[in-house]
Amino acid sequence: MGKPTGFLEFTRELPEKRKKEERVKDYNEIEKTFSTELAEKQAARCMNCGVPFCHNGCPLGNIIPEFNDAVYAQDWALAYEILASTNNFPEFTGRICPAPCESSCVLGINKPPVTIEAIERYIIETAFEKGYVQPNLPKFRTGKKVAVIGSGPAGLAAAAQLNKAGHLVTVFERADAVGGLLRYGIPDFKLDKKVIDRRVEVMEAEGITFKTNANVGVNVRTKALLEEFDAVVLSGGSTVARDLPIPGRNLKGIYPAMEFLSQQNKRVANRPVTVDHRGVNYENGELLATGKNVIVIGGGDTGSDCVGTSNRHGANSVTQIELMPMPPKERAESTPWPHWPMMLRTSTSHEEGCNRHWAIQTKEFVGDENGNLKAIKLVDLEWKVENGRSIFVEVAGSEREIPCELALLAMGFLHPQQEGMLNELGVDYDERGNVKAQNYQTNNAKVFAAGDMRRGQSLVVWAISEGREAARAVDEYLMGHSELEAKAVSMLNAQKFDFA
Ligand SMILES: Cc1cc2nc3c(=O)[nH]c(=O)nc-3n(C[C@H](O)[C@H](O)[C@H](O)COP(=O)(O)OP(=O)(O)OC[C@H]3O[C@@H](n4cnc5c(N)ncnc54)[C@H](O)[C@@H]3O)c2cc1C
Ligand code: SF4
Numbered sequence: 001m002g003k004p005t006g007f008l009e010f011t012r013e014l015p016e017k018r019k020k021e022e023r024v025k026d027y028n029e030i031e032k033t034f035s036t037e038l039a040e041k042q043a044a045r046c047m048n049c050g051v052p053f054c055h056n057g058c059p060l061g062n063i064i065p066e067f068n069d070a071v072y073a074q075d076w077a078l079a080y081e082i083l084a085s086t087n088n089f090p091e092f093t094g095r096i097c098p099a100p101c102e103s104s105c106v107l108g109i110n111k112p113p114v115t116i117e118a119i120e121r122y123i124i125e126t127a128f129e130k131g132y133v134q135p136n137l138p139k140f141r142t143g144k145k146v147a148v149i150g151s152g153p154a155g156l157a158a159a160a161q162l163n164k165a166g167h168l169v170t171v172f173e174r175a176d177a178v179g180g181l182l183r184y185g186i187p188d189f190k191l192d193k194k195v196i197d198r199r200v201e202v203m204e205a206e207g208i209t210f211k212t213n214a215n216v217g218v219n220v221r222t223k224a225l226l227e228e229f230d231a232v233v234l235s236g237g238s239t240v241a242r243d244l245p246i247p248g249r250n251l252k253g254i255y256p257a258m259e260f261l262s263q264q265n266k267r268v269a270n271r272p273v274t275v276d277h278r279g280v281n282y283e284n285g286e287l288l289a290t291g292k293n294v295i296v297i298g299g300g301d302t303g304s305d306c307v308g309t310s311n312r313h314g315a316n317s318v319t320q321i322e323l324m325p326m327p328p329k330e331r332a333e334s335t336p337w338p339h340w341p342m343m344l345r346t347s348t349s350h351e352e353g354c355n356r357h358w359a360i361q362t363k364e365f366v367g368d369e370n371g372n373l374k375a376i377k378l379v380d381l382e383w384k385v386e387n388g389r390s391i392f393v394e395v396a397g398s399e400r401e402i403p404c405e406l407a408l409l410a411m412g413f414l415h416p417q418q419e420g421m422l423n424e425l426g427v428d429y430d431e432r433g434n435v436k437a438q439n440y441q442t443n444n445a446k447v448f449a450a451g452d453m454r455r456g457q458s459l460v461v462w463a464i465s466e467g468r469e470a471a472r473a474v475d476e477y478l479m480g481h482s483e484l485e486a487k488a489v490s491m492l493n494a495q496k497f498d499f500a
């Protein structure tokens with residue numbers, strides 16, 4: 001423990017954010033990295049608890065008190081070594097993780113918790129700056145070849161770990177760039193894509209091969225992979241979005257959130273905006289919110305990303321609506337410490353301007369004579385509990401239309417795309433339609449699955465955790481044993497947090 005009285009002397013401070021008026025004019029990252037002085041001060045708040053609940057809260061089992069201590073002692077190399085031992089990509093989680101570790105920090109019982117996520121970002125950025133992050137080549141090669149399909153955080157983590165174990169890894173990605181939703185999905189103002197490029201360069205230098213524009217089941221034969229590789233890891237994400245099949249759905253102006261968000265990522269990257277991962281033009285063309293009344297349907301974080309992007313486009317108005325009732329402003333009684341709290345969250349995008357409404361149902365999309373969306377018909381809902389179940393009824397007389405020329409559907413994802421690669425492999429699915437895998441192994445012994453494709457839509461930190469665990473299972477399958485790190489599983493980190 002660096003400073004025994006740190007938690008009494010210092011209050012929680014967060015990294016500086018760029019001013020709202022300035023940041024809505026561009027797509028640069030909003031949050032800055034801690035200064036050295038602030039990182040040390042915040043690390044000094046850690047109490048080095050006898051039972052550090054933060055470990056349990058983190059799906060990766062990050063060794064948090066130890067790296068906090070090293071930051072306070074200004075031993076950046078040690079802090080990096082500790083952090084990198086459980087997390088392959090702290091530069092991603094240090095920026096966009098909702099930080100379940102902080103929700104379970106012991107200090108959080110009666111004071112604001114330690115700023116673990118910001119400290120993590122500080123450690124990894126310092127490590128890159130000081131040159132500690134170097135390609136780490138395996139000491140020997142096993143001669144085994146593994147194909148990883150999908151280059152999101154799960155695929156990247158699996159590839160890094162399998163390469164470390166000495167296997168020759170090829171990552172197949174159908175998009176034109178590596179990163180999965182980190183690249184095409186999460187806005188640049190939350191995660192600068194140079195952060196992904198920097199990591200991919202290190203991984204390439206370590207001997208991992210990346211093949212982009214390689215769509216397995218389309219321009220790469222699925223069966224050929226089974227013949228060519230000793231094992232296959234499926235990490236293709238959860239890509240089938242939930243739709244809203246109500247009257248007027250076929251009008252022009254109603255689009256899935258992902259189409260809107262990934263186009264903006266491409267615009268920032270100067271890549272062709274209207275071409276999807278198959279190289280096919282989007283039938284809806286270029287989507288812009290400029291001058292429009294935008295309604296984002298879905299109150300989650302994907303919706304919040306649409307809000308931030310719409311404001312940057314210069315929308316006339318931005319409204320986000322949600323079917324469920326408004327969550328409590330403070331931790332709900334049903335989710336006491338150290339659980340992930342059910343409560344109202346206000347993102348940086350919400351801070352920039354947005355009307356937020358809860359307990360609302362969309363009844364109909366209303367069009368003009370040319371088939372363009374011009375309004376949405378809504379109704380208020382009253383939620384109540386009946387026979388132990390939450391149900392809703394429409395509030396009589398509350399039906400109304402509000403002007404809307406762009407509606408973005410952000411209601412989450414159902415399961416991975418089954419037609420094509422997955423059906424050709426003949427993998428079993430669970431009751432939700434995700435790839436079924438016991439200890440990450442599917443019904444085909446040489447095929448493994450990790451990330452959103454296996455657990456359903458989730459979080460980057462879970463994807464990294466699953467990629468690491470799947471890599472260990474593959475290594476055991478190929479070699480009979482594995483020396484890759486195993487994660488301690490706890491009751492808390494077995495909780496599931498969704499990202500809708
Ligand atoms: C808009 C949005 C914002 C989000 N923001 C956050 C956030 O701030 N924090 C957070 O923790 N989580 C966030 N999430 C959730 C998080 O991004 C995902 O949980 C995570 O990326 C899942 O990782 P993955 O590797 O399993 O899959 P993905 O990241 O989805 O990557 C899968 C990759 O596989 C590729 N692929 C699929 N099929 C094939 C095939 N047949 N051949 C070749 N390649 C294929 C896809 O092109 C894709 O690149 C967000 C999700 C969305 C949609
Ligand atoms: S629970 Fe909080 S105070 Fe305790 S060791 Fe973890 S980060 Fe430090």
